[in-house]
Amino acid sequence: MNALDSENKESRKYPPLAVSCLTALGEFLGGEVVLNEDDCFNVAVEDENPVTIHLDAEQEKFELVGMVADDLPDPVDYSLVLDLLNFALSPLVNGGPAVGRDPATGRLEAFLIIPFRDLTPQDFVTQVKEFFRFQITITLRITHPDEPVGDDYLSADVRFSGLEI
Helix, strand or coil, X not given: CCCEECCCCCECCCCHHHXXXXXXXXXHHCCECCECCCCEEEEEECCEEEEXXXXXXXXXXXXXXXXXXXXXXXXXXHHHHHHHHHHHHHHHHXXXXXXXXXXXXXXXXXXXXXXXXXXXXXXXXXXXXHHHHHHHHHXXXXXXXXXCCCCHXXXXXXXXXXXXX
């Protein structure tokens, strides 16, 4: 199975591992993952929390980027600042997701780089699911600082949008 270009539905050449990973992700999400002309795929959890998945075949990696908040709250809670600083080092320390501020827009974005090395389709789907959880958790932490954040936001009946079904 090849990944498809959403504009003209013509098969494009992608590394077999990338195709296997995207196919497995499509099975998890309940639809076909179709990359656009920029080799990106957009999905959202419950029509919120948009995530762009970019396939960088040349660098042999996937890049996930998801909107977290338009800006930091004012005032900023000290424990939130510590969490954001800890997350900033996560890619270096354990290969995990991070949060950064886009200097052009001021928005806070979560991101994760998933290298192809030692990657399996199942690992890819697991990392994408964990990224969704991370993005939702940090979004809620920033936008609703006085409310506790639970674990039930990615239950079995969650709905994904942006899929070709």
